[in-house]
Amino acid sequence: MSSFASHILPALDSFGIWSYWIVGLAAFLEGWWVTGVMAPGTLVVDAGGALVRLGHLDFFDLTWFVAIGAMLGGEASWHSGRWLGARIRLPQNRAFFRAEELIRRHGPLALVIGRFLGPVASLAALAAALSGMDRRRFVIWNIISGIVYALVHVAIGYLVGDVLARLTPYLPRLIPPLGLLAAVILVTWAITRQARRGAPLLRATLTALRQRVATWPPVVRFGMAHPRTANFIADRLDPGHGGGLLATGIAILLIYLIALLVDGTLDLALVPATGELDQRVSNLAHAYWSPLGLEVAAWVTQLGRVPVAALVAVGTVTGLALFGRRAAAFGLAGAVLGNSLTVTLLKLAFGRERPELAYFLETSNSFPSGHAAISVALYGSLALMLWRERLIGPTTAIVGGVGLAIGIGLTRIYLIEHYLSDVLNGWIVGTIWMVIGLAIAEGVRRRGPAVGTARHVTGIAVMIACFGAAGWVAVHHRPSPAERSLEPPAAIADLPAAIGTDRLPLEVVTLGGDALPPVSAVSAGLSVAQIADRLIANGWLRVPAPDVVSVVAALRQDLTGHPNAGATAPAGFRASRPADATLHAPGQNTVLRLWEAGQDATAAPIVAWAVAPEVRSRTWSAEAATTAALAPFPGPRDRLSPAPSAGTSDRSGAAGPLILLKSDIATPPGAGHE
Structure with missing residues (x-):
């Protein structure tokens, strides 16, 4: 699709x-x-x-x-x-x-x-x-x-x-x-190409249809009875009228975009699942951080910084004006200024704090993303105006405008400078002002000559100066990564009492919020790395990271119903955090996810274990899979029946009681069974 x-x-x-x-x-x-x-x-x-x-x-x-x-x-x-x-x-x-x-x-x-x-x-x-x-x-x-x-x-x-x-x-x-x-x-x-080919036919058909409807007796009688209303409707549907068909289409599009923005803000304010998804996406992005990825994202995101974007906007607006492109200059200026004011007011109104894991330390509020908004209001509008002025083709406009908007927005998610909902709504705000900018440009174009006296040398000089200054700011004024001290793991003195509460939740979900089998075991004594190493020594394998090969293998596994050692596994989240380690046991149809969950009264690591089937099977049992996973780990075990956490009805998918294991770090791998 x-x-x-x-x-x-x-x-x-x-x-x-x-x-x-x-x-x-x-x-x-x-x-x-x-x-x-x-x-x-x-x-x-x-x-x-x-x-x-x-x-x-x-x-x-x-x-x-x-x-x-x-x-x-x-x-x-x-x-x-x-x-x-x-x-x-x-x-x-x-x-x-x-x-x-x-x-x-x-x-x-x-x-x-x-x-x-x-x-x-x-x-x-x-x-x-x-x-x-x-x-x-x-x-x-x-x-x-x-x-x-x-x-x-x-x-x-x-x-x-x-x-x-x-x-x-x-x-x-x-x-x-x-x-x-x-x-x-x-x-x-493809859609633009099809629309360009069909536009002449559509215009001719609509003109003929409009002329035919205008002579239809019921329409003639309505026009005679209500001349002002009839003229108003005719003007709104007239492709050649200043406030005609194009203005009507722009008005309808604006209403739709504003409705989307209102819906997004209401979801953020009233639907808890929106914030939960934001947290899961942020934590997942953090898990995919790499030095190269952070370096590339840090450079791309500079295009949306206020001083850089402001200099680019001044250079392009002034350049368009000096080149005699008055309509494009007014439209772009209106889009950028209106977008900046709207984003500032929305940030003040919502006051949403930045994500805790942000790569850079920024002090402004999070909702909506100003970078995402300006990526459309400035760069998207610029591509649109250049296309309307016939300076570039539609393909170049699409590649430049859409590419920059998506690229800048994704860097904000990857760097965790904003939540997913911040970026999505920032794009909507920017699109609203891009459409308004188009309306301004078309209004200027209708009322007077869109092309004025050109001063090419001055225009080129201004653009070179502004773009050069923007590049200098982007290179020499990059924000430094935030310095954060590692917080100690949460101390849980009474581990059995904490299990199933907000201090140690058991629910496991996918990125989209769908339930997975919950935590079925909690251990104290070994870290996630030590547990993973011991399991690997006993024949378990790490689940491959998502890439083309592992995803295709996972799809083949899902379609055939046969586990595949090279298949990746869906990301699982506990307390909005992705698993710290994911392993599977060949031949056992089981995926094991492990999370660091804190430390007990003796400062020993606490780890939450959750098992799930690799492929659907009526014979798979969470209790049997948990027992098999715990087999290489001797030590005293307690079987608990924790109450459901707040906001949940049951521990769906976890057959049997939860196992509490206290394992000795010095115990050799593979020694002992329950």
């Missing part, structure tokens, strides 16, 4: 039962030749199928919605083709010629074949209408094609969702930035 479709998934899920209608509408837009040249309807249908696999939608209900939407799209293509065919210049491109050839060679069967041929999907019904196909035959085969299209694409989405459901737990959410960037750029470029 494309990155674009993966972004559709959470959006569709948030609409609940309305998701059926939205997916059905997408199928309609894909099937109507007027909108099919631009709307990514099939991606939405595939995303709906993935939601079926994830349990959020029903397969047959969604199939009927998609089928009906596809049928209505075909009907719209038929009638609009008959209605507008003599009034506008129909598409004269390769896709339309291919649709005509399909109709000539296969007759009504072409309606079914065309549904799966990309751009031909919406043009096959149009070609059938213009070819003089019998109305009754068209209706029958349009129904058949809609049902086949729905069954096939919902099934494709289901299968892709199944692969994603199996694959996602083995990957950290901080997926490789280059892979994410490549996917976003590729899909966005």
